[in-house]
Amino acid sequence: MRILILGHKGMLGSDLMLRLAQAHEVTGRDVDAFDIASEGDCRRVVQECAPQTVINAAAYTNVDGCETDRDACFAVNAAGVKNVALACRGRGITLVHFSTDYIFAGRKGSDYDEEDPPAPLNVYGASKLEGERHLRDLADDYLLIRTAWLYGRHGKNFVQTILRKAAEVERLEVVDDQVGSPTYSRHLAAAVELLIAGPHRGVFHVTNSGSCSWCEFARTILAYAGLDGVAVMPIDSGKLARAAARPGRSVLSGAKYAAATGQQMPPWQEALREYLAETGVIPRS
Numbered sequence: 129m130r131i132l133i134l135g136h137k138g139m140l141g142s143d144l145m146l147r148l149a150q151a152h153e154v155t156g157r158d159v160d161a162f163d164i165a166s167e168g169d170c171r172r173v174v175q176e177c178a179p180q181t182v183i184n185a186a187a188y189t190n191v192d193g194c195e196t197d198r199d200a201c202f203a204v205n206a207a208g209v210k211n212v213a214l215a216c217r218g219r220g221i222t223l224v225h226f227s228t229d230y231i232f233a234g235r236k237g238s239d240y241d242e243e244d245p246p247a248p249l250n251v252y253g254a255s256k257l258e259g260e261r262h263l264r265d266l267a268d269d270y271l272l273i274r275t276a277w278l279y280g281r282h283g284k285n286f287v288q289t290i291l292r293k294a295a296e297v298e299r300l301e302v303v304d305d306q307v308g309s310p311t312y313s314r315h316l317a318a319a320v321e322l323l324i325a326g327p328h329r330g331v332f333h334v335t336n337s338g339s340c341s342w343c344e345f346a347r348t349i350l351a352y353a354g355l356d357g358v359a360v361m362p363i364d365s366g367k368l369a370r371a372a373a374r375p376g377r378s379v380l381s382g383a384k385y386a387a388a389t390g391q392q393m394p395p396w397q398e399a400l401r402e403y404l405a406e407t408g409v410i411p412r413s
């Protein structure tokens with residue numbers, strides 16, 4: 129398959145490049161080569177690469193930054209998707225795009241499935257939801273993958289931040305009132321490969337399985353890394369006073385993905401161990 133990955137230097141894009149290049153003809157374009165907010169740029173890169181599949185991993189992902197930079201956020205996460213969908217239209221291209229658990233309000237009390245009504249609490253979530261709508265309205269053929277709480281080897285992430293802070297202080301405060309599914313971008317890239325290899329279309333929720341709070345995630349990172357001397361204290365989100373509100377419990381159900389592919393995503397704890405081993409924090413087993 130000839131595949132064009134947009135945002136191929138980002139955290140997920142990098143893992144998609146590594147994974148898909150093993151079996152496909154893959155090209156990437158990132159912000160240094162085109163601006164997704166420009167309809168002309170999107171047409172140009174799609175024409176240049178003549179792909180059968182376009183995977184859009186380009187996004188404005190600074191959730192708090194989106195609150196003060198609303199126009200730039202919507203230009204990339206909403207208009208950008210429209211531009212890519214229009215560039216692919218009528219060319220027999222399948223468009224794969226990513227969205228987020230932050231399109232949900234987090235008050236359902238159980239896992240969100242693909243048909244649950246969205247109600248974003250912040251600008252980032254609203255921009256990603258508008259991107260979803262453009263995809264549905266304009267793409268001939270699409271796969272929309274909602275994921276959550278990503279970390280990976282090619283980008284700043286929560287695991288790295290906790291390990292860095294643990295080297296500096298003996299006590300960390302981490303929010304305990306947001307629950308989700310930490311997801312290793314390398315595992316997500318493998319799931320994308322599986323989905324695009326089959327006839328799967330429409331919306332899928334894909335995260336590592338299981339869930340935890342950020343506080344539990346931080347404690348597990350430190351326990352696996354052998355940094356037991358650092359205390360992790362639970363706090364409420366209000367204490368952090370971050371610009372963007374976040375959902376309380378935004379766990380995405382993986383049932384549709386499992387039924388379609390016959391595969392379960394690995395548990396988040398197993399994914400974390402793999403990531404720590406691959407980044408040299410713990411020995412490979």
Ligand SMILES: NC(=O)c1ccc[n+]([C@@H]2O[C@H](COP(=O)([O-])OP(=O)(O)OC[C@H]3O[C@@H](n4cnc5c(N)ncnc54)[C@H](OP(=O)(O)O)[C@@H]3O)[C@@H](O)[C@H]2O)c1
Pocket residue numbers: 134135136137138139140141158159162163164165184185186187188189204226227228229256274275276277278279283
């Ligand atoms: N990270 C998460 O926790 C998370 C959770 C749920 C869903 N998602 C979704 O998963 C996808 C991948 O996320 P990620 O964390 O891998 O993102 P990322 O690391 O921020 O990568 C996004 C890439 O897009 C590029 N980009 C930004 N603005 C652009 C523009 N105007 N034109 C072209 N490229 C542009 C970025 O360049 P710069 O770095 O130079 O800006 C970066 O290389 C996104 O759709 C995101 O919304 C992420």
